[in-house]
Amino acid sequence: MSKTISILGLGAMGTALDNALIDAGNVMTVWNRTQTRADALVARGARRAKTVSEAIAASDLIILCLTDYAAVDATLADVGPMLANKTVVNLTNGRPDEVRAIAARLEGYGARYLDGGIMATPPMIGSPHAFILYSGSADAFEGAKEQLAAFGQSHYLGEDPIFAAVNDLALLSAMYGLFGGYLHATALAGSVGVTAKQFLPLVEPWLAAMMTALPDYAERIDSGDHARDVMSNLAMQSVAITNIVTASRSQGIDPAFMEPMERLAQKRLAGGFGTDEISGIIEVMRAK
Numbered sequence: 033m034s035k036t037i038s039i040l041g042l043g044a045m046g047t048a049l050d051n052a053l054i055d056a057g058n059v060m061t062v063w064n065r066t067q068t069r070a071d072a073l074v075a076r077g078a079r080r081a082k083t084v085s086e087a088i089a090a091s092d093l094i095i096l097c098l099t100d101y102a103a104v105d106a107t108l109a110d111v112g113p114m115l116a117n118k119t120v121v122n123l124t125n126g127r128p129d130e131v132r133a134i135a136a137r138l139e140g141y142g143a144r145y146l147d148g149g150i151m152a153t154p155p156m157i158g159s160p161h162a163f164i165l166y167s168g169s170a171d172a173f174e175g176a177k178e179q180l181a182a183f184g185q186s187h188y189l190g191e192d193p194i195f196a197a198v199n200d201l202a203l204l205s206a207m208y209g210l211f212g213g214y215l216h217a218t219a220l221a222g223s224v225g226v227t228a229k230q231f232l233p234l235v236e237p238w239l240a241a242m243m244t245a246l247p248d249y250a251e252r253i254d255s256g257d258h259a260r261d262v263m264s265n266l267a268m269q270s271v272a273i274t275n276i277v278t279a280s281r282s283q284g285i286d287p288a289f290m291e292p293m294e295r296l297a298q299k300r301l302a303g304g305f306g307t308d309e310i311s312g313i314i315e316v317m318r319a320k
């Protein structure tokens with residue numbers, strides 16, 4: 033069923049979201065601070081809102097996709113009372129404190145607030161590989177889930193509005209850890225003349241093989257038992273980690289990405305957990 037939906041924010045991601053909603057047969061109203069960015073969508077049938085108020089007035093479902101929460105605050109600064117009884121889905125990347133503040137403010141105006149974290153790049157939107165995390169008003173999610181399905185798989189995580197943002201940032205941490213590790217590894221291999229393309233057939237299957245350790249780590253983390261059936265103990269692994277840091281320096285590579293891992297491993301080791309699995313490092317992360 034098609035419904036009027038307003039999107040505020042037509043950057044790379046907002047444009048992809050809008051295209052997916054148009055593809056699904058929805059009637060769209062679009063607003064962007066720089067108006068020309070709406071032209072291609074208007075050519076596809078979207079209605080152009082010249083002001084934020086016009087965009088809010090046009091629809092009961094309002095989707096925001098802006099750079100950050102400061103941009104969200106600036107965009108909604110003068111329209112709060114217009115949001116009464118509307119559903120606001122905010123797909124802007126943010127921190128839990130920002131989410132709590134905006135959820136309280138918009139709910140104070142009588143809006144139903146749903147926060148979201150997009151786990152996809154713009155070209156992935158609308159494909160089965162895209163997934164979006166949501167949390168906040170269950171009524172808002174129930175009412176909008178048919179439309180939101182146009183973006184990819186929806187995962188509703190619960191009523192607390194911060195759940196989506198925290199899980200989003202957690203997943204991005206895993207991604208940046210992977211990217212940072214890959215970049216460090218490629219720089220280190222490059223110090224003996226290996227090109228990134230030559231290194232790829234080694235690093236890609238290696239990372240894929242190491243991913244298979246995660247279910248075992250998850251079990252250890254949840255049980256708190258990092259000591260049973262250990263195959264690769266921390267004392268042994270910390271030698272390799274320190275070797276990476278030292279060798280990087282001598283090869284002229286900045287070890288900055290790996291140094292925190294060395295610090296955490298040493299801290300756990302100093303606690304007497306050298307015979308445990310490396311998953312136990314999470315205990316020193318949690319202790320701050």
Ligand SMILES: NC(=O)c1ccc[n+]([C@@H]2O[C@H](COP(=O)([O-])OP(=O)(O)OC[C@H]3O[C@@H](n4cnc5c(N)ncnc54)[C@H](OP(=O)(O)O)[C@@H]3O)[C@@H](O)[C@H]2O)c1
Pocket residue numbers: 041042043044045046047064065066069097098099100102103104106107123124125126150151152153154
């Ligand atoms: N791109 C991705 O791969 C990706 C993936 C997952 C999640 N996201 C999230 O999606 C959100 C948008 O990302 P994007 O890639 O679309 O960014 P983008 O291409 O840089 O677009 C940023 C958007 O924010 C608007 N904006 C910035 N400051 C503003 C302000 N003060 N007032 C009003 N509008 C303002 C921009 O308007 P103007 O056009 O006027 O500058 C533009 O519409 C971010 O929170 C990002 O973390 C992006």
